[in-house]
Amino acid sequence: MVLPRYAWRGLYEQRLVILLTMVAFVWPLLCAGFIYLTNHVELLQGLDKEFLDFIQVNGQFFRVFMYVQAGCAVFIAALAGPGLIAPDLSNNALPLYFSRPLTRWSYALARLTVIIGMLSVVTWIPGLLLLALQVGLAGGWWFLANWTLGAGMVVGFLLWLLILSLVAMASSAYVKWRIVAGAVSLAVFFILSGVSEMIDQVFRVSWGHVLDPAWTVNRVWCTLLGVDPPEGPGAGASIVALTAFVLLLVVVIERKLRPVEVVR
């Protein structure tokens, strides 16, 4: 935990990171208020019955929560990610790390831990707190009936954080300048989304969505939370596509994390 400790200290010295993290707590607070209101219906007397049926704490509620928090996580990752590997590469610090009892994989894992740890603070941790609030207000029977929501939320968020972190690490490994690396991290998602949409429209198919990691993660979330999925490839195809994307990112990062460049 040596590398993560020093990295977290450095990251949380940046005011913009602290500001974004604080902004990312606004939505969970609003959701907490929502949970409180739905469990105190006497406060909502006089509202339309259909509306009262709509505002339930269920899979759809957590899906919306996850959607917004995942968006915040993208911006935090774009801000914090570039500082992960680029400073070590630009100043040739990798030989110093790897001349110590530290393998390339433990270095990469340490960097991954840094960003996943940062993003966990604004994703599944407040999500579990919301779940705990709901259980506390609604009673244990609600938990017994809906425990899969908690597990699904944690797994779903971790999947998204893994994708985000690997994209951030890859852009940090290949782009020296932080601002550009951050922009590349964001652009990856927009570009892939655009490409997938273009394929779907041009070829009049729906499988183009597998190229969009945001769409495929959302598709997996729908399965985990028991929510009606959007039209397109199923959860299985989405998982396969995400696995391929993760493996590609791992290979891309591995090629850069070497103590010395060998000219062959």
Add this chain to the structure above:
Amino acid sequence: MSETAVVELEDLRVKLGRREILHGISCRLGVSGTGKAVGLLGPNGAGKSTLILTLLGFHRASAGRARILGMDCRRNMGEARSRIGYMPENDSFVGEMTAVSFLRQMAELSGLPPKAALEKAHEVLFHVGLGESRYRELRTYSYGMKQMAKLAQAIVHGPELVILDEPTNGLDPAARRRMLKLVTDMKEEQGMNVLVCSHLLRDIEQVCDEAVILKDGAIVHHCNLEEERRSNKSFVELEVTGDDRNLRMALPEIGADGVSEGGGRWRIVLPAGVEVEAIWGLAARQDLLVRKLTHRRDTLEEIFLKAMGHLSHTPGESATLEVGGS
């Protein structure tokens, strides 16, 4: 009980891509725990850096074995790295960290507990002369300061072996002197073994006790500089005016032997215990006027040039051969 060599190579071959860089080199260098320095010399492209990177586990051997401090470079690299310090040739640092944070992190990565790492970081920075600037970010340092910071991170965890790759590269004379003094202190006062890779022969001659010369991926010479210094075998190049016909027969009076090169020039081999003052006395007794007297040992430069093939014999060897031949 056999002594553990600092570096032990058995028919080591290293390939990078399709090119074989090290061609089956074998040697034993240094003795662990003795606080000696080994110099690694060679022209550009000889394989010095490849050897060092192989010892650090950055390159894999295609054949043969390499051991460092008795540990196999392939199988026990994790443990070996906790006992090694490495100062790379190129700029290596984390620019946004202060020197203290940087050293503290490196010390903790090498296994020191956080509190000890902080204490050692401050201590080492003062030792290398960066005490006053230890709270500045490394990217604000001058080149010389960065070199010292690189040395500091290599020794902060008190390693048994420190590997220095071109430590005096780009340093001004004062900084170079300071660096060499620090290297000497490391081995003499702290008992660290040092492996110095350099193309500056006088640096190696100044700090090292043993030298290995590499050429085209093979060891062409291995000499014990400490023993050479102790042997005291030296030679004198003498130029005299006067009748020197009897000089050859007079030399055994002082236990020396020599050969005339004509025109009053002589090469005289002095064995251990015979000082050059004896030559002056002998010349006076022979009524010879000394025009020039040069007292020399073979320098590392001459040994190196001979190893590279630029000299067929060192001057010392030439003198010994000429005297023995006549």
